[in-house]
Amino acid sequence: MKTFLKILLTALAVIVLANILPGVTVVGYTTAIIVAIVISLLNMFVRPLLVFFTLPATIVTLGLFLFVINAIIILLADKLIDGFAVSGFFTAFFFSILLSIFRSILFSLLKEKSSN
Template identity: 80%
Template sequence: MKTLLKIILTALAVVVLAKILPGVTVIDYTTAIIVAIVISLLNMFIRPLLVFFTLPATILTLGLFLFVINAIIILLADNLVDGFEVSGFFTALLFSVLLSFFRTILFSIFKDKNQIKN
């Protein structure tokens, strides 16, 4: 249930960001849910590989290269999902930063009360 809630909240953040950012387009809510699932899967499987292979660049830039990896994940989601478009790299970079920010806020609002006690 917690995973489903996170996917729905991520889809909500994707829709809001598509309305705010001029270079991001999502055609409907179903596409936003698919984008949320694809981003979650890419973060689960592809992101660790990218982090591992770019570890020297990440260390050299003191972790700032992780923003580039997040933008690459967004561009991969753009290529995989029809109905979701990001106009370029810098738009994907801004989208990924804002998506992380919105997800953090939304997840903290809906945090499980049992986690607070522990």
């Protein structure tokens, strides 16, 4: 149940960011849920491989290269999903940063509600 709620919160964040950022489009709510699922799956399976193979670059940049990996994950989701479009790398870069911030805020609210 908690995973389903996290996916819905991520979909909400995707919709909000698509309305805020120029260059990011989401066709509808169903597409936003699919985007949230695909991003979760890519973070689960592809991201660890990318982190492993780019470990020297990540160490040299003191972890800042992880932002580039997040942008690559967003661009992969763009290629995999019809109805979700990101105009370029820098748009994906800003989208991934803002999505991380929104998700951390929303998930922290989720933790506070479940502890009460």
